[in-house]
Amino acid sequence: MEAFGDHLKLVVKTFRRECHRVLQSERTTVHGADGMLMVLQLAMAEVNKQHGGDFKVALSDALMAWKHLLLDKLHLPPANFARLENYDLIREAYEGFLKRSNTVDLVDVLTMYKQLRLDSDPEEPLSPTQLFDFLSGNMEFPELPDTSVLSTPSGKGRPRCSQVKVAIRRVFCSYLNLLVNSKNDMALALTLDVPSRALGREAFTDIKHAAHNGNTSLLLAVMSFVRAIQLGGKGYAPAESDPLRKHVKGLSDFVQFLDNLEEILGEIPDPSVCGARLVTAIRAVLVKGRGSGDPVYAAAEETTKELKERICQLHQIQKQTANASGTGISPARPKVHAVNHATAFGGRDTVKVLMALLDEEALTPPCPNKADLLSEDQPVLNGDEGTSVLTLFRSPEVSAGCSPEPLKNRVQSRLDLLKPKPRERVIRSQFACTYKEEELPLSRVLDFPSTSQVPTCVHPAPKNPQITSALDEECSSDVKAAATAKSTSGCPNKEQSEVEQGPAALKQTSGNAQNRGAGPGNRKKTGIQTQSKGNKRKQLESDQHGGSENEPPEKKQAPRASVKVLGKNVTKASSKKKLIAGQGKLTSFFRV
Template sequence: MEALSDHLKVMVKVFRRECHRVLDSERTTIHGADGMLMMLQLAIAEVSKKHGGEFKVPLSDVLMAWKHLLLDKLHLPPPDFARLENYDLIREAYESFLKRSNTVDLLDIFSMYKQLRLVDLDPDEPVSAIQMFDFLSGNTEVQERPDSSVPSTPSSQSRRCSAQVKAAVRRVFCSYLSLLVNSKDDMSLALTLDVPSRALGRQAFTDLKHAAQDKNMSLFLAVTSFVRAIQLGGRGYAPAESDPLRKHVKGLSEFVTFLDNLEEILGEVPDPSVCGARLVTAIRSALVKGRSSGDAVHAAAEETTAELKERIFHLHQIQKQNTNSSGTGISPARPKAYAVNHATAYGGRDTVKVLLALLDEEAVTAPCQNKAELLSEDQPVLSGAEGTCFLTLFRSPEVASGCSPEPLKTRVQSRLDLLKPKAKDKVIRSQFACTYNDEEPPLNRVLEFPSTSQVPTCVHPAPKTVPPVDEESPSDGEETTSDKPAPAAENKKQSGARRGAALAPRSGNAQNRSRGSTGKTGAPMQNKGNKRKQVDSEQHGGSENEPPLKKQPASVPVKAPGKNVGKTLSKKKLIAGQGTLTSFFRV
């Protein structure tokens, strides 16, 4: 009911007025029912991952733990059903997140109200424990959110999606304003890091989360310290090249620059109404950049901007009336320890008060009736890459999404396929294949052309030299005369003498070589046609140029008259390899 909502606002105002008695910082922000439920889901997922499971939690476990948490902190009897297995660890993780973020929830406000309220000013307790439980559980009809212009009756799918987008956009607006008040709020940073899109997806957020955990600092301080070290530190203080955040320098710098612009507006504009309007307008400009007027995010941003501007102006007028009621028209001086910004700067002090009042009102609004819609990972896409689900942002991208061994087997098999050498296509090699630069020589080339270190398996024997024949050998002469006529033998001897002289080594007697080639009469050398005939005749009847394996017994020619006969016969002795070389050049 409307009365319950007003009572909750009174309780929060008392806490804000006297919080310096129990808290170290007056910039402590308050999480509403939706924020509490999102943090509880994150705590359950972290505990589940720590004990060997995945970073994932069913919706039923969240709702079960949510009911136990409400009854425990309100000191009410526990429910009939049993607790979760690791409920104590879940609550410890939940409280640790609140403390680390410099935030409190509505249950803490309710418990501290009894200590902080003044009996003279606040004689009665506005809200009971049962009413608080019903409010946070969603069992009580309370005043609708200021932005909920959509009726609660069943509507079309497009209208429900529009309401969900509007709620997500309003959450982003309040997260940016919360960072200006409380920079340690990790939830606000997670919801605004990549909204609008800055190419800072889950991998960038995971690297940032690990860096903050290693240095034991908040996410915002980890971002700003990294960017400042690059911008102002120089080489000596710049992060190492191996730093994982080096891959996201551009996006992180854009995020820090945008927050610097908001801080500049907050410190330079003294009027809270004007300053708040400029802050909201700057956030709207960033969200609608690059979007058409018909886009759902564009329409939600325009509507949220108008509502927040009006609400900031109204809160500023209320604070001015409270200040004027003191009589002097000037806010009384307060000790430095109780200053909103701890006396570090005066600029923006009044605006921070207005922003705190706005965030406190957002915390006491009615919780989301559809818990599945709030906690589902299928959130509206505001950054152009991924949804704005709080649990998805904190999940590392390396973790598998399922527990079945099939995805792992598939990934291993694909990795093995990549490591296998790729088979090369067989191509027809041309006559210029020797000019190709192959990575590995073909197998036939390796076998046909072994290296010099390998021992040859087959070696042809050297041709046997024919000893010179004596001129007075009657037995050889008889065999020759009986086989072939003397004129033919004499011609063969003369042709063999000429070829022997042509293939003789150059280190021999030059005079004998010249005489053997031209003869005593000075006859010229034979032409190519005669050489062709000579080779043909030698293939059929010659014996000195036959291959070594098929060499026939040499026939001794008959002694012929003449002075050059002895010299011609002496030239028939072949050098080593001459027979093989001669057979190689045969046509």
């Protein structure tokens, strides 16, 4: 077993040394056995969703596809059981995820080793069959005591201590992975809400959609959004429709923490000291607010100690290797006045140490219990609830509105339908005087309409020249008394009531009656006195019928009596109360 581990490390070291010949980026990271299985699960869920299903994968299907994938990539004989229906699409989605996140798996590392090895390197230190047994979990490692503890339960409903430690170590390495490879979407998914930043499934889904629309990685989508707010000023504020707008605080905290790690990486040139500071900063945010008896606190303390020691060992190994193979002349240190205080060069050695650390983490044996790795029951690390990677990548379910409405709301909506609907107001006809009067607003009552507000097609009602001439002079109080007495003896006369009311007659609230009386009020006096005989005849007929077809006919002597009274008492009105000048002329036009 020790020989197999040494051979596997040699393959990875050779790949890391010569990867610049075949890869576009030197910061490509390696997925271990557990990382490969989680990526495969995401690829299968994506294919199921595209074919009309849900973003879900059965554990049996994932394990079956996992075995097919290993045999296919290692060019080994296929299994004796049937292959999945959409295996080709799953394989394509799996490779696409690795390419987008600038990562490779261990099978790709072995394939590239055969192309990149030098003459001094062994021809084939590792066979595909051995790698298959290692990745599938068929190989035992007695020298690793922690692997046997993973399958021992510690109580129902409580996470196992070893499972919490594995999850904490994965979070530490994911933060360090983001410093090395900013395109690693899996590393961002494991660190976005650990510790809790109120960035759950909804926030991750919004980030995923923003990255898809911009054709970028998840971290770059977050960085560009936060940088536009921090550096762009008020003019670059996110739009109201931007889904990331409601997650500004959590995303800003996440970017601020990564900026702190980048600052440590650039300012401290010694890889041992810098690596220790990075691990300490990650531990500080994970144990914040937790007691010493918390399993997360204990796991974070132990992981911090182990990573510090291993970073120092890797730094010493790389230093000895450089001295043995080099000329013995150290490279020139960056100048102090360099841009951004030498952050572009100060972290190069530390990045090399971190990449070596991450490569060793990829060579750890796979988790023997695949259900614990892929299930939704994960250890609680963010203070809220534990979620698996599959649950995080699954978009939250949106309500389609198909759920039954509460009975109270349904009864109320039925009663609203049975209620009679109010009729809409319509334009009143010329017989509006027969309708029930409605109060108009005070502004409509007091504001006398101008000539421009009245239709020009409305003509004044025909007037009796005798009454008009008498009213144009002066009317006495006896006229009003006689008119009042006459109105009480049957159907009221329109002209008599208006003469009695005086200025109050201007407050009629019938729409058409008001418009009909207000328009011709500005006409000249000569136009009224020169009415034709036909108009006089119509006026007499309207007087006989009482001014309205819905009112009973009036006595014939009523108009003559009023005329006689007006003509007889017109000389006595000068000593009594007078009407406003022109009021008689206006009130005569309100006749119907």
